[in-house]
Amino acid sequence: MDIFFRGTSDAHGVPRLYCECKVCNEARTVERVNRRLRPSVQLYLNNHAPLWIDCGPDWYVQMEQANERFVQHMLITHAHFDHIGGLPQWYDQCRYVDLPAYLYAAAEVLDAIKERFPWIVSKVKFIALDDGYTFEEWHISIWRVNHGHNGYSYGFRFHHQQEGINWVYCPDSIDLTEEQQIPLFNLDLLIIGTSFYKEPFPMKTRSLYDVTEILDCISLWKPKQVRLTHLSHDIDTRDRYSLPEHVQYARLKEPIKLL
Ligand SMILES: [Zn+2]
Numbered sequence: 001m002d003i004f005f006r007g008t009s010d011a012h013g014v015p016r017l018y019c020e021c022k023v024c025n026e027a028r029t030v031e032r033v034n035r036r037l038r039p040s041v042q043l044y045l046n047n048h049a050p051l052w053i054d055c056g057p058d059w060y061v062q063m064e065q066a067n068e069r070f071v072q073h074m075l076i077t078h079a080h081f082d083h084i085g086g087l088p089q090w091y092d093q094c095r096y097v098d099l100p101a102y103l104y105a106a107a108e109v110l111d112a113i114k115e116r117f118p119w120i121v122s123k124v125k126f127i128a129l130d131d132g133y134t135f136e137e138w139h140i141s142i143w144r145v146n147h148g149h150n151g152y153s154y155g156f157r158f159h160h161q162q163e164g165i166n167w168v169y170c171p172d173s174i175d176l177t178e179e180q181q182i183p184l185f186n187l188d189l190l191i192i193g194t195s196f197y198k199e200p201f202p203m204k205t206r207s208l209y210d211v212t213e214i215l216d217c218i219s220l221w222k223p224k225q226v227r228l229t230h231l232s233h234d235i236d237t238r239d240r241y242s243l244p245e246h247v248q249y250a251r252l253k254e255p256i257k258l259l
């Protein structure tokens with residue numbers, strides 16, 4: 001599987017429209033190392049059509065940047081705008097291209113999407129992931145995670161049945177219970193969301209781990225590789241902030257190759 005990041009920002013995007021901080025202004029230069037779109041990844045399998053995870057309001061731009069033409073398999077972690085804002089446009093495309101299209105998420109997330117965009121069901125088949133699902137040799141299982149003051153999201157865990165490879169995509173989480181942390185052990189790769197380097201406010205009032213908290217979690221979970229995504233304008237990716245070698249910021253151009 002090849003994993004491509006198509007967006008690595010928090011809910012606002014970088015630059016934030018109203019902001020002129022150092023990182024936002026850098027994102028407005030020609031180099032724009034810190035220019036980031038709303039979080040999503042695309043997964044290339046061997047023979048199966050690619051999977052796209054989360055369809056935020058930047059989806060159209062991300063498709064053009066990636067030189068992609070159509071998404072048939074759309075997976076959604078939770079029904080917040082930065083993860084589903086592009087679905088009406090995806091639906092329009094499905095209608096015009098007229099190929100079978102599938103939307104996968106937890107049943108309660110599918111219900112929330114139906115309520116928000118009821119017309120989507122007329123063209124897209126909804127598939128609940130609560131009992132797991134298999135794409136080629138990859139089995140996906142999902143679990144509910146705390147999203148703090150923003151409610152809940154889901155983590156997606158992929159397991160390769162022959163090679164025993166495990167990896168997780170969990171863009172929005174904080175203050176996980178012991179039970180919610182179980183799927184995060186023994187990973188070859190962890191892709192996890194964070195927004196700020198160090199937040200001064202108590203966890204109960206926030207919605208994502210900060211970088212320092214993630215580093216504490218990682219020393220417990222011990223994943224082999226980590227990519228940090230969902231990065232706000234607080235994070236300047238030109239600076240390593242003394243991250244350990246196996247922890248890196250998600251980058252658009254280099255896919256992560258598993259197998
Ligand atoms: Zn988010």
Ligand SMILES: [Zn+2]
Pocket residue numbers: 015016019020021022023024025233
């Ligand atoms: Zn800013």
